[in-house]
Amino acid sequence: MFGTRARRALGIATLGLIPLAAPVVLAGSASAHGYTQNPPSRSLHCHQGAVSDCGSIQWEPQSVEGPKGFPEAGPADGTLCAGGNARFAQLDDPSKPWPQQPMTSGQDFEFRWELTAAHATTSFRYFVTKDGWNPGAPLSRAQLEPAPFLTVDFGGRRPPFTVTHTGRLPSGKSGHHMIFAVWDIADTANAFYSCADVNFR
């Protein structure tokens, strides 16, 4: 004979389906931005381990953000590659063994940025060092040709997360130079800065 066990159903108070007003609050400007992959930036070399003892940039190569308005404004001379951020000072250290990307002067080249946030964009601009520049000193305005050799206007549009554009490399260059890339953000006071060591042939 089976004992019967009285089971008592628990009364379940059915929750009314009242939509909770859950505000979607986006955390402020996180560490989500971008860096040049072609030509390979110093940030990328640190991130990939080609250059060691880089400090925190190796974990966040996309974070070289500084005030916009270069060259009239922007980061101070000697801190250009770090975008003026003291915590990324290694990027301005000329004694590190930065790999040099071979490229052909005067030829078309496909520039590529990897973005982790597709900010509304004013432009991408590319500067190159002057002939006879001093690779043994941190980069400064005086070492750069005054005008960018390539400007890609975006008119405030958002680029794709991988953004490429083809442009003509400066002509008449040979040997080790620096390409200083600037990503001007349309709706903030900032820009992103990226240094790439190249070797023209």
Ligand SMILES: [Cu+2]
């Ligand atoms: Cu960002």
